[in-house]
Amino acid sequence: MNLQFLLGQALTNGLVIGLLYLLMAIGFTLVFGVMRIANFAHGEFYMLGAFVAFITVKWLGLPYIASVLAAFALALVLGWLIEVVVLKPFRGDELNGLIATLGLGMIIQNLALISFGPDPQSMPATVTGVFKMGSIVVPLSRLYVVAFSAAVLALLWFFLMHTRSGRALRAVVEDIEIARAQGIHAHIVYPLGFGLGVALAATAGALMAPVFSVSPFIGATPLFKAFIVVVLGGLGSIPGAALASLLLGLAESLGSTFFDGSTADMMIFVLVILVLVIRPSGLLGRAEN
Amino acid sequence: MKEETTIAAPAGSGADIEAAGGMGPLRWLALIVFAGIVAVPLFMTSPFYIHLAVLVCLNVTIASGLLMLSRTGQLSLCQAAFVGVGAYVSVLTGTHFAFPFLLSALLGAAASALVAFLLGAAILRLRGVYFVLITFAFGELFRLAMLQAAPITGGANGIAGIPSASIFGFDFDTRKAFYCLAAAVALASLAFLLALFRTAKGHAIDAAGQNPNLAEATGISVRNTQLFAFTVGSGFAGLTGALLASYVGYISPESFNTSVSIGVVIMLVVGGRNSVLGPLIGSFIMTPLPELFRGAVQSQNIFYGVALILILRFLPQGIAGLRLFRRIEGEQV
């Protein structure tokens, strides 16, 4: 176990975790960009995505890729419905919207508890075996996560850049004032923004389900990390989120190689506060006005 | 009610900015009813009901602390962590240095206020929602830190056998005696709020919360106002933490986790975020509620979530926003 091996291993793990955080954080920042609501129920959609994957693979015997797609689609539909039925009155209302999502999160988590019970359940691994490159060993299941996340992010990028609804969404995220002046198709943009955002969280959950265990409580940690990422990267900035999630993934992975997990978490928190003191708008965020 | 006093006040006295209305018959009635409710636990025999009354009092103080911040237009999701800071500091100074309860409780409150001041000074210049996210993260971190610092805090096992409060030789070792202490603190915190919102500082708090741009444009620093409210409000939480620890006799990191903080937010939203009566009404309703759901924690949480969303939607000023309570508070209706 030399230092080079440790570092290499940490960097690879960091990349895997970083991509996961990126999926969470982009969804979160998308929802915030469109609705001006910090979605505290975001972690619960991660949890739902994991359960969808668990159920479709273990109970229905569907192939893994189908389960990821199912998680994405179900979360999109559910998110759309929730936006229209529950969150519509809170569009643009930062404080009340945020509190409403706290309530939403409680509802979703406890419904899951009633349906599935509190115990962690494990899902069969999608693939077994490892990938070796020199002295670095990566389980293939984690490489799957990397490949899938990259694919989802590429699709998202394509959607945002090259489709009409995607461009409309991006216009709202980038400058709500200008978008408002040009007219927002509110009946599409808001539900789509929320639905897509939480669907990304669900995808992250589905991707991680075979790697970690599945329980109603698993949403809390990814939510926490998404917060750190968006604060660090600058809320509403997608490039900022990308940079910050990779940095966070690497820092955590390195940190937990040399310290234990909680110590690494605490050090990262202090680091985030320091970054904010020096750069109040985050690494790549735009300064207000 | 307000109108009458405004006309009656001699011009140039400044009295009408200060006063929140005179004592009309409705307010006398409300005061009598309130005094009655405060006195009831003294005549109760069921230890369980007295226990609930104690918890209501502690929650009133915690929620009052958060109310100040909420009226500046800001929200904290780590109020429980500040209760925890106060609890741990008071317990540790009490056991390690054998400080008397009063001193360690005040130290606990001061420690919470200091931590809040440092945290607030660093992050309150960021725009609103960042603050909420960071407080959420801080709440989690406090829990992790207490778990980590096991040699001092006992880690997940917590600290048990905390002695009951004793002030100037008087032991608050029975439920009823402790109720008197908790009720006195809760009443003092309410009195403080009532007095605060009549001072210029109180008006600055409301100004910052209701129209931050205008407040800034008239020389009120929104950031400093929020920092003041966050610091003092967390001090309230810290003091309550010291009381809570001495009452329950046991603390652990889980007593102060984020769901407890969210519980305080729910209390405030249900009771009313813009009224001094809000924390009172909120704690009074939400504290005994788990008893209705005995054993069904999940249905209880779903009920909380639904209630939260419905109240935000249909009664954004909370129950204190109802006409009756607004008249009691002395607002123009």
Added chain:
Amino acid sequence: MAPALQVEGLSKTFGGLKAVQDLTFDVEEGAILGLIGPNGAGKSTAFNLISGSQKPTSGSVRLAGRDITGLPPDRVVRHGLARTFQSASVYSGATVKENLFRGAISNIDTAFPGQLFRTGGYRRRLAEIDKEIEKVLEVSGLAPYRDRLAGELAYGHQKRLGVAIGLATRPSVLLLDEPAAGLNQEESAELGRLLKTLRQEYGLTLLFVEHHMALVMEVCERIVVLVQGCKIAEGTPEEIRNNPQVVEAYLGAPDYAYA
């Protein structure tokens, strides 16, 4: 004596776009100066730079000789430069009188414990402020509405309250952001009279950014014209009216109809 307000070489760039470029003008004490220009001329940016809500890229703002460049709005006010908002910005849930009291809060220097225990000094200060507020109520014509909630007032009165709140901060210079926007002809004429009264009663120096040409020509003694971030003319209303450059800029601008 230094002019009440000196703006020198003020510039603001937004990512390569020059919103305001090398803006220089003085406002003498007790003068009323209008800052006009077609839409997008950088008036609002200039306004924000002077009042502190945005930081200039370069240049300086001096208030009675004292440098206040880049100070945040709440500090700028304490130096004696107050601003009003384009839309009616009031505390709608508070009474008119409470609105004015909040405007005057920055003049209370009693520390919080003193306020809580109502020391003699604090009470005296409150009484002083109360007198000032009474005067503001009288001068602004809002006295009959003192106990009404600000949100219940008619729009014209809300805008007037906005000016009155600015007045309650005890400014030496008052910046008004399109005070006539949203007012009908009669209301804006009334506003013009109010502004003149204010100068008389308080010896105020007024600077306002305005779209409404009639009001500007009627009230201002001097006018600065901004086009595409640059000052193209400065002078008396008469001079401005006859300045071919100004006429051209306005004729060339699509929003001439509003002007």
